[in-house]
Amino acid sequence: MNLSKKQAVFEDEVLTRFELFNSLFMTLPFYQVKHTGTLLPFFTSHCERGVAAKHDPEAIIESFFGQYEQYVREADRIDLLFRIIQYIERQVVLFDAVEDAAFRKTGRSDEAGLLDSVFKQTENNKDLRNKLVSKLRDFSLRLVLTAHPTQFYPGPVLAIITDLTEALKKNDINNIHLLLQQLGKTPFMMKNKPTPVDEAISLAWFLEKVFYPVASAIQSKIDDEFDLPVDENRQLVELGFWPGGDRDGNPNVTVEGTKRVALLLRTILFRCYYRDFRVLKRRITFKGVEKYMDILQNRFHENSFNPSESPENEKSVIIHNLKEIKRVLTDYHDGLFVELVDDLIRKVRTFGCFFATLDIRQDSSVIRQTHAYIREKYVEETRIRGDFERLDEVAKQQAFKFEACDLSYEDDAAPLVADTLSVIRLIKDIQRSGGERAAQRFIISNCQQASDILELMELFLWSDWHTESLCIDFVPLFETVDDLKRAAAVMEALYTHPHYTAHLARRDNKQTIMLGFSDSTKDGGYLMANWSIYKAKVELTAMARQYDVDLVFFDGRGGPPARGGGKTQRFYASMGKEIANDHIQLTIQGQTISSQYGSWDTAYYNIEQLLHAGLTSHIGQKDGDTLSAEKKQLIDEMAHVSHEQFLSLRHNPLFLKYLEKFSPLKFLSQINISSRPVKRNSDKELRLEDLRAISFVTSWSQLKQNIPGFFGVGSALQRAEEQGKWEEVQELYETSGMFKTIIDNCMMSMSKSNFDLTSYIQADETFGDFWVKMRDEYERTKHYVLKLSGSKVLMENYPVERESIAIREKIVLPLLIIQHYAIKKLQKGELNEKDREVFSKLVTRTLYGVVNAGRNLA
Numbered sequence: 001m002n003l004s005k006k007q008a009v010f011e012d013e014v015l016t017r018f019e020l021f022n023s024l025f026m027t028l029p030f031y032q033v034k035h036t037g038t039l040l041p042f043f044t045s046h047c048e049r050g051v052a053a054k055h056d057p058e059a060i061i062e063s064f065f066g067q068y069e070q071y072v073r074e075a076d077r078i079d080l081l082f083r084i085i086q087y088i089e090r091q092v093v094l095f096d097a098v099e100d101a102a103f104r105k106t107g108r109s110d111e112a113g114l115l116d117s118v119f120k121q122t123e124n125n126k127d128l129r130n131k132l133v134s135k136l137r138d139f140s141l142r143l144v145l146t147a148h149p150t151q152f153y154p155g156p157v158l159a160i161i162t163d164l165t166e167a168l169k170k171n172d173i174n175n176i177h178l179l180l181q182q183l184g185k186t187p188f189m190m191k192n193k194p195t196p197v198d199e200a201i202s203l204a205w206f207l208e209k210v211f212y213p214v215a216s217a218i219q220s221k222i223d224d225e226f227d228l229p230v231d232e233n234r235q236l237v238e239l240g241f242w243p244g245g246d247r248d249g250n251p252n253v254t255v256e257g258t259k260r261v262a263l264l265l266r267t268i269l270f271r272c273y274y275r276d277f278r279v280l281k282r283r284i285t286f287k288g289v290e291k292y293m294d295i296l297q298n299r300f301h302e303n304s305f306n307p308s309e310s311p312e313n314e315k316s317v318i319i320h321n322l323k324e325i326k327r328v329l330t331d332y333h334d335g336l337f338v339e340l341v342d343d344l345i346r347k348v349r350t351f352g353c354f355f356a357t358l359d360i361r362q363d364s365s366v367i368r369q370t371h372a373y374i375r376e377k378y379v380e381e382t383r384i385r386g387d388f389e390r391l392d393e394v395a396k397q398q399a400f401k402f403e404a405c406d407l408s409y410e411d412d413a414a415p416l417v418a419d420t421l422s423v424i425r426l427i428k429d430i431q432r433s434g435g436e437r438a439a440q441r442f443i444i445s446n447c448q449q450a451s452d453i454l455e456l457m458e459l460f461l462w463s464d465w466h467t468e469s470l471c472i473d474f475v476p477l478f479e480t481v482d483d484l485k486r487a488a489a490v491m492e493a494l495y496t497h498p499h500y501t502a503h504l505a506r507r508d509n510k511q512t513i514m515l516g517f518s519d520s521t522k523d524g525g526y527l528m529a530n531w532s533i534y535k536a537k538v539e540l541t542a543m544a545r546q547y548d549v550d551l552v553f554f555d556g557r558g559g560p561p562a563r564g565g566g567k568t569q570r571f572y573a574s575m576g577k578e579i580a581n582d583h584i585q586l587t588i589q590g591q592t593i594s595s596q597y598g599s600w601d602t603a604y605y606n607i608e609q610l611l612h613a614g615l616t617s618h619i620g621q622k623d624g625d626t627l628s629a630e631k632k633q634l635i636d637e638m639a640h641v642s643h644e645q646f647l648s649l650r651h652n653p654l655f656l657k658y659l660e661k662f663s664p665l666k667f668l669s670q671i672n673i674s675s676r677p678v679k680r681n682s683d684k685e686l687r688l689e690d691l692r693a694i695s696f697v698t699s700w701s702q703l704k705q706n707i708p709g710f711f712g713v714g715s716a717l718q719r720a721e722e723q724g725k726w727e728e729v730q731e732l733y734e735t736s737g738m739f740k741t742i743i744d745n746c747m748m749s750m751s752k753s754n755f756d757l758t759s760y761i762q763a764d765e766t767f768g769d770f771w772v773k774m775r776d777e778y779e780r781t782k783h784y785v786l787k788l789s790g791s792k793v794l795m796e797n798y799p800v801e802r803e804s805i806a807i808r809e810k811i812v813l814p815l816l817i818i819q820h821y822a823i824k825k826l827q828k829g830e831l832n833e834k835d836r837e838v839f840s841k842l843v844t845r846t847l848y849g850v851v852n853a854g855r856n857l858a
Helices: 005-026 030-050 059-063 074-101 115-123 126-137 155-171 173-185 198-225 255-283 290-305 314-333 340-349 366-377 392-401 417-432 450-461 481-495 498-506 518-524 526-546 569-573 590-597 600-619 629-650 653-661 665-670 692-702 715-722 726-735 736-753 756-762 768-789 800-828 833-854
Strands: 139-144 237-241 359-365 441-445 473-478 510-516 550-556 581-590
Touching: 005 030, 005 074, 005 173, 005 653, 005 800, 030 059, 030 074, 030 756, 030 800, 059 800, 074 155, 074 173, 074 314, 074 800, 115 126, 115 198, 115 255, 115 473, 115 600, 126 198, 126 481, 126 600, 139 198, 139 417, 139 600, 155 173, 155 198, 198 237, 198 255, 198 340, 198 590, 198 600, 237 340, 255 290, 255 417, 314 340, 359 366, 359 417, 392 417, 392 450, 392 600, 417 450, 441 450, 441 510, 441 600, 450 473, 450 481, 450 498, 473 481, 473 550, 481 498, 481 510, 481 518, 481 526, 510 526, 510 629, 518 526, 518 629, 518 715, 526 550, 526 715, 526 736, 569 736, 581 590, 590 600, 629 715, 629 726, 629 768, 653 665, 653 692, 653 768, 653 800, 665 692, 665 833, 692 833, 715 726, 715 768, 726 768, 736 768, 736 800, 756 768, 756 800, 800 833
Parallel strands: 139 237, 139 581, 359 441, 441 473, 473 510, 510 550, 550 581
Antiparallel strands: none
């Protein structure tokens, strides 16, 4: 489908239908909805004119109310602003549902990125087919759902979106009308902050409704196409889960909560099995299967509705009885309904008794603190040198004993120490009831040296684990630019350490390394973050190959390009020969979960895209994907120019003050969307290094100045042109999928920027020049990325996404004006306590709608 045709389909299927159902929304039998809906178009166009004229938000709001005599009283004005927010929140939901309903016609923008295209390539090419089958035997995709605070829809609203999407697909006008009424009356705000268990319950909805059927359907498609032998332990699509296990900087995650989440996942999974089993039972009513059916009925029912606090691993029993039923059907009943049994066997093989692997994550500083507590408490048992803390890194690595014993903490242990030691013991219980894959990874954030990993390994051995049965993968997380530079040296120290080498051998020589995007962007800027991660992958791959280690990269990619999101499948498709790419693992979070994996259609498509990327990067690599030394040098030079520009901005004493004054940064801690604090060390004064990357990126996106997604790129491209290297840069863009994706994702960030919104700041005595510096870099970057891509407008080659972003930006513009107006009012300091509360609430309410509409803004 050519670009203009795609755009026409989008306009017919999405824009026209949105306008139609939006007008239906205005006819709902609620006076306030109708009244607000009538005024909103006037308010929106007033905001658009005000922004174009570079007026400040206060002037825009005041001049609007000056046109209407009935809004003289402040209370009436505030009431209308709140009703506008409520109305726009629901407009965003309606647009989401209309867009999702049309996904099969508009969203499949890259047909080449689907599995059928791979299958076609292999039809008449036996060598290619054998190569692909060989790859499939050792290839996997793991999607890890995280509990980061960017999912703003409460459960009831998610359910409405799902039902509304289905009704829109069928053009069921009566049902659509009822659902819009329900939407009008359903609150969007959560009264209390969610606990980690609440977050797990919310995300488990996606496991149950989407991932459970989709992962099985994709596995079935692959199995049918290639007639692959069934392997109990090899699954193509795996799921990971962080809520309840990710304790890094989140004091609300407790051992009790981790245990509850593990049991919750198991119970929800068995309810999925039970629903499938009831379908099976209705169909398989033949002789010879009664005994097996009774056993399964009992196991599925008890685990679904009377779950034990300490359940057993039932996987082998379930598989055995299903196989027996299949045998009876094949031998005596002409194989009738055997496909239903195969489907359930496939699901049980995929999800076992755990549903998704519960990852445990903690910061290296906590691991060090815990190790110090045990070795100082049990000097004789641990036999670790008293001066351990003062040793250099090499001496530390030699000082470990790795002797198994059973040492526990006492009442004098700090809470984080007690939690770390308790969760290490809990993992053994989770594995006992769900199998090893139920909880097999411990991720060490802020990993800076090999001893960070070795200390954790020793803590396991001090907690009644034994060397030969230590079935845990220790996963270092490298995130800052400096950590990424040191990563290869850290891993070499581990690969050459005798105890760690022996442990890896017992784990099939497979090492997982997590590379985080968020903090590297905050630390080094957009281009340097991307390049640092790429370079680290090349170095880590070379190191792993030198020591014959099967390397798995686990990418901490968020929703927006500023946190590694954007068109992620294009990154995986463009990994050259120098980067290990046999397994794809990435985090998905916040609205990225609901926007890309919120329905069967979108999840199936996005998972297929990632699988296709991983498979084709192996069987059909392009020459340009493995960068030559000259191209690496070119990107390196540009990354350093970009880094210098970003650091000059970041080190400006106004940087954090600007965010605090003009963005809603301070208000992020007041919204009930996450159990996680906005910053680490939440009891101390705000420092940039403590600020969570999500809060950092969200604040810039609310200002419509997506600095982490583009700043420095324009300066880097300009410098290359001035040095006579423009043709080389163009060739790089045309031949390197990795570099092209970086630039294309940068354009996506810029498409969600609007410096006109904050142009009034250029007149500010303190911050005017600072704003101008950012605006100038935006204009510079826009000029050069358009020149590089040969485009007239940003995202010219992605008309559907461009149009979608434009409509969403138009919908939320009034929210942004209200937000900035309220922030300005609060800063004047003229309000009484009651009014401060009201204006603060205006700010927090607008946050929800802006992020939800952006879908990958936070």
